[in-house]
Amino acid sequence: MPWMILIPLGASTLSFLLGERARWQLTAAAVAGQGWALAGLLMQVWEEGPQRHPVGGWGAPLGIDLRADGLSATMLTMTALVGGFVSVYALGCFSRDRAGGAYFWPLWWFLWAALNALFLSGDVFNLYVTLELLGLGAVALVCLGGEPGALVAGLRYLLAALLGSLAYLMGVALLYGAHGTLALDQLGLLVRPGIASTVAAALMTVGLLLKTALFPLHYWLPPAHGGAPVPVSALLSGLVVKASFYILLRLWFEVFPAALTPAWAQGLGGLGAAAIVWGAWHAFHQEKLKMLVAWSTVAQIGYLFLLFPLATSVAPAEAALAWSGGVYQALSHGLAKAAMFLAAGSMIHATGEERVESLDGISRHLPLTLFTFALAGMNLMGLPPSGGFIAKWLLLESALASGQWGWVAVLITGALLTAGYVFRVLRHAFLPPRPDARVHVLPGYMELAAFALAIGSLLLGLTATFPLTLLEVGAPFAGVRAMP
Amino acid sequence: MIGPSLSYALAGVALFALGLYGLSVHPHLLRKVLAFNVTGSGVFLVLVSLSQRDPGTPPDPVPQALVLTGIVVAVSATAFALALLRRLYALTGKTGLDDEPAP
Numbered sequence: 380m381p382w383m384i385l386i387p388l389g390a391s392t393l394s395f396l397l398g399e400r401a402r403w404q405l406t407a408a409a410v411a412g413q414g415w416a417l418a419g420l421l422m423q424v425w426e427e428g429p430q431r432h433p434v435g436g437w438g439a440p441l442g443i444d445l446r447a448d449g450l451s452a453t454m455l456t457m458t459a460l461v462g463g464f465v466s467v468y469a470l471g472c473f474s475r476d477r478a479g480g481a482y483f484w485p486l487w488w489f490l491w492a493a494l495n496a497l498f499l500s501g502d503v504f505n506l507y508v509t510l511e512l513l514g515l516g517a518v519a520l521v522c523l524g525g526e527p528g529a530l531v532a533g534l535r536y537l538l539a540a541l542l543g544s545l546a547y548l549m550g551v552a553l554l555y556g557a558h559g560t561l562a563l564d565q566l567g568l569l570v571r572p573g574i575a576s577t578v579a580a581a582l583m584t585v586g587l588l589l590k591t592a593l594f595p596l597h598y599w600l601p602p603a604h605g606g607a608p609v610p611v612s613a614l615l616s617g618l619v620v621k622a623s624f625y626i627l628l629r630l631w632f633e634v635f636p637a638a639l640t641p642a643w644a645q646g647l648g649g650l651g652a653a654a655i656v657w658g659a660w661h662a663f664h665q666e667k668l669k670m671l672v673a674w675s676t677v678a679q680i681g682y683l684f685l686l687f688p689l690a691t692s693v694a695p696a697e698a699a700l701a702w703s704g705g706v707y708q709a710l711s712h713g714l715a716k717a718a719m720f721l722a723a724g725s726m727i728h729a730t731g732e733e734r735v736e737s738l739d740g741i742s743r744h745l746p747l748t749l750f751t752f753a754l755a756g757m758n759l760m761g762l763p764p765s766g767g768f769i770a771k772w773l774l775l776e777s778a779l780a781s782g783q784w785g786w787v788a789v790l791i792t793g794a795l796l797t798a799g800y801v802f803r804v805l806r807h808a809f810l811p812p813r814p815d816a817r818v819h820v821l822p823g824y825m826e827l828a829a830f831a832l833a834i835g836s837l838l839l840g841l842t843a844t845f846p847l848t849l850l851e852v853g854a855p856f857a858g859v860r861a862m863p
Numbered sequence: 864m865i866g867p868s869l870s871y872a873l874a875g876v877a878l879f880a881l882g883l884y885g886l887s888v889h890p891h892l893l894r895k896v897l898a899f900n901v902t903g904s905g906v907f908l909v910l911v912s913l914s915q916r917d918p919g920t921p922p923d924p925v926p927q928a929l930v931l932t933g934i935v936v937a938v939s940a941t942a943f944a945l946a947l948l949r950r951l952y953a954l955t956g957k958t959g960l961d962d963e964p965a966p
């Protein structure tokens with residue numbers, strides 16, 4: 380388990396020291412090492428159930444305990460898949476653009492280490508530290524270009540991230556003051572309804588919502604995700620926002636279930652519904668392709684939060700459906716949105732223009748990339764047989780089973796709105812090319828890397844049994860089958 | 864009667880609120896960074912106040928370890944924010960996030 384963190388951390392240091400030299404070899408070795416460590420961990424979790432590892436043999440409370448259950452293993456797998464393919468894409472991307480490339484690799488490996496450490500953390504303070512590492516790495520990646528626009532977006536993101544984590548840390552302080560422990564599982568047994576728990580839950584939730592960019596706290600996301608270099612946008616939208624969502628999941632279903640009333644969950648769901656509509660509306664009206672994809676992230680984050688009203692104060696079977704559906708949405712969106720950003724980046728590179736209008740005729744020149752974009756779009760809309768379909772289907776089934784009809788309407792409206800902005804891009808792509816259009820060629824492996832991610836998101840739909848069963852290992856609603 | 868730990872905790876909460884206020888009202892980025900540090904100090908003060916609850920007992924080391932880690936994080940975040948801010952100022956002469964002209 381510690382290798383999951385040590386390998387990317389080592390790769391970060393080495394890539395900083397080596398610079399341009401041995402980039403391919405180092406990337407290949409580190410990605411392979413990650414795959415090896417992850418496969419071992421998956422086997423362990425699959426066969427023996429949730430795992431624990433006291434770092435350095437110290438053990439809690441003064442040492443740090445790492446832990447892995449089905450949810451962590453699934454998130455780690457998503458990180459490895461997205462990270463691996465984005466690395467391949469970035470090898471091509473930054474070989475042309477040397478200025479940004481010198482710093483991309485150390486920062487990206489550092490970010491990967493932070494993500495893995497976050498998904499393996501078993502106490503609320505370690506989650507805080509990894510969240511800060513993640514935030515610092517992500518902001519540095521946004522500012523990679525160094526132009527004023529990127530700096531403003533980065534600073535806005537940095538301030539939002541710092542504010543969010545301080546609110547979270549204040550919640551940690553209150554929890555420790557009230558219960559004298561930081562471990563997630565012990566807190567879950569100790570937390571009782573009361574003023575301290577309520578204030579702590581409110582502070583932590585608001586801080587994490589700010590980091591996850593849930594409407595109306597999403598203001599920093601579109602400039603940061605839309606303005607960053609293409610591989611960075613893919614990583615931020617696909618992975619980084621999922622990390623704070625993951626902490627929210629842990630807190631709501633493992634620490635605070637006793638302290639939270641259904642009204643809170645309904646409130647989060649309401650914000651999610653607003654995000655779906657608001658984000659999709661803005662995505663539809665963006666002129667620039669990358670901003671369209673960034674606003675689509677705002678909308679898709681909304682779906683994640685439908686999990687909370689659907690899984691709170693209902694029968695366990697329905698709650699399990701909603702919980703799996705929400706996590707599945709995080710997985711499929713992670714793969715699909717990374718694929719979409721990479722495909723958008725390829726199209727922008729090929730045409731040399733950023734506007735959606737300038738994509739006319741791209742279907743002739745980059746058929747594979749356009750297919751990637753379409754597959755990812757299908758996933759976001761939730762059409763079968765994609766992973767997005769399974770996610771939305773689970774949420775829908777849970778909503779129908781518990782009679783919460785309002786959320787059914789939200790889910791259906793959201794799918795239609797998503798179709799609106801995805802087809803806006805596809806329509807331009809299939810128009811005849813403009814006579815003056817010039818197209819730059821792109822290394823084939825970059826197109827293939829994006830395509831592989833899109834295929835991955837499709838496979839999530841076709842082979843849903845394995846991830847769904849893995850998710851149940853150590854899940855809060857364990858023992859309740861959630862098979863489609 | 865208000866004991867020393869409780870007064871530290873209350874002062875910490877007051878600093879936290881003050882910092883949040885500063886972060887939201889000042890457009891100048893340097894002031895925002897400073898306000899972030901005030902907010903952080905508030906949280907640390909609350910944490911430190913937790914380490915000794917009863918005057919007779921030895922203090923609990925865990926909150927102190929947390930504060931140390933928190934300070935390291937806050938210092939690096941501040942350094943990073945200042946570096947970005949200097950770069951932004953050098954490139955554009957702006958000191959705020961909005962598009963107001965340079966003073």
